[in-house]
Amino acid sequence: MPTNQELIAIAKRVQLGNYQPAPLVITRASGCRVYDVEGRSYLDLCAGIAVISVGHSHPEVAKAISEQAVRLTHVSNLYYNDRAIELGAELQRRTGFDRFFFCNSGAEANEALIKLSRRYHYERGDEKRTGIVSALGSFHGRTIGALSLTGEPKYQKGMAPLMGGVKYVEFNRHKAIEKAVDEKTAAVILEPIQGEGGIVVASDDYLRKVRELCDSAGALLLFDEVQTGYGRTGRFLAREHSGVMPDACSLAKGIACGFPLGAIAVTEKLAGALPPGSHAATFGGNALACAAALAVLKVFDREALVENAESVGAYLGKRLEAIATSAPEAVLEARGKGLLRGIKLHSGLNPAGVLEKIRNRGVLLSLAGGDVLRFSPPLCISAEEVDEGVEVVELVLRGVK
Ligand SMILES: Cc1ncc(COP(=O)(O)O)c(C=O)c1O
Known part of the structure; x- marks a missing residue:
């Protein structure tokens, strides 16, 4: 078997260079653990950045993918496939949305x-309504x-010209969004x-306010639930915490636990908004991806993973708050919901260095917003695994100044 360093030397010659991965070559994974090529094991509290919903290499998802692969993978959108129909029906039952595009x-x-x-808006004769209001600090792809739509200049550097018609507002501030939404606003995305x-x-109050603003201005409200959806926050969709129903939302990440699949979910009002021919995706909704997603939902039910995300997520939250108290020189605050949580580090610290120290002790995390340690473990994580990870994080944070 080659070593991490040998494989990374090849990667540096063959890969484009747009990523800066940690020096680990992961070759297998199971549940909440991943293993590098040299056999070292890590507790994975990153989960492919909130993708590995039901745990790595779940046998039921693996079985569904392999059985589907020998039955039918893809037929294009010129025909129906049974798996995409089943997945739409399942999502309709679980999300409160009526229609789906994969x-x-x-x-x-x-x-x-x-x-x-x-x-x-175009179909309704309101062609001038093309503006989109988005939030500063957002990420949409x-x-x-x-x-x-992404309100963060560092991702846009050197990529101009971008799509026009986007206004950015301060996130979570009533006044800022009140000023931005008008009769030219097609949609607000948050x-x-x-x-x-x-x-x-x-x-919750902010989201309710934005819903009201959109209703009175005739704009659509869109939620990007790519990271927050699929049980991550202890509800199937994060929108459920506030009770606010957007007109549509986007989903991806956890939907097929690592098999590439994204979706939009829309209310009946938008059923005819994209008439035949106006939008498509060759691979979108193929039978193989949808079979993986259906297996994910079965595991969600049998293993009560949304409930686990709520209860173990609350436990994780308490443990992170305790770290904020025990290591105040390193941590500004702990925040988040369910199994999407972060601890914000003091500005004097080197976040990448902290991440590396934690990794060297066998725990994988990711950074968000530059200085926040993000916890987005598989939704099947146990309280014991949380303890194991948090103890390492606490040890490292108490040692850094
Ligand atoms: C909220 C949100 N929207 C969109 C995306 C983009 O998803 P993808 O990388 O699958 O294109 C991400 C990815 O991190 C995300 O967190």
Whole structure:
């Protein structure tokens, strides 16, 4: 077997260089553990950045993928496939949304939301209503449309010209959004919790206010639930915490536990907003991806993973708050919901260095917003595994100044 360093030397010659991975080559994983090529084991509190919903290499998902692979993988959208129909029906039952379009990623789902919003108003004769209001600190993906919605200049550097018509407002501030939404606004897009932005939770009151504003201005309300959806926050969708129903939302990440799949979910009002021919995705909703997603939902039910995300997530939250108290020189605050949580580090610290120290002790985390340690473990994580991870994080944070 080659070593991590040998494989990384090849990676540096063959890969484009747009990533800066940690020096680990992961070759297998199970549940909440991943293993590098040299056999070292890590507790995975990153979970592919909130993707590994039911745990790594879940046998039921693996079985569904392999059985589907020998039955039917793809037929295009020129025909129906049974798996996509079943998945739509399952999501209808679980989300409160009525109709679904499947694609391959979060960015692609947000592209579909942009097109859907503009086309919806166009179909109603309101062609000038093309503006989109988005939040500063948001993250919606890397394609040009999704990047244009992303209210964080560092991701947009050198990529101009971006899509026009986007206004950015301060997140979670009533006054800022009140000023931005008008008769030209096609849609407002928000993450109920800003994930990449540093686990910043929108208040229920704010989300209700934005719903009211959109209703009175005739604009659509869109939630990006790519990171917050699929049980991550202890509800199937994060929107349920506030009770606010957007007109549409985007989903991806945990939907098929690592098999590429994205979706938009819309209410009946938007059913005809993208007429035949106006939007498509070759691979979107293929039978193989949908079979993986159906298996994920079965595991959600049998293992009560949304409930686990709520209860173990609350426990994780308490333990992180305790770290904020025990290591005040390192931690500013603990925040988040369910199993999407963060601890914000003091500005004097080197967040990448902290992450590395934690990794060297066998625990994987990711950074969000530059200085927030993000916890987004598999939804099947146990309280004992939380203890194991948190003890390492606490040890490291108490040692840094
Ligand atoms: C809220 C949110 N939207 C969109 C995306 C983009 O998803 P993808 O990388 O699948 O295109 C991400 C990815 O981190 C995300 O967190």
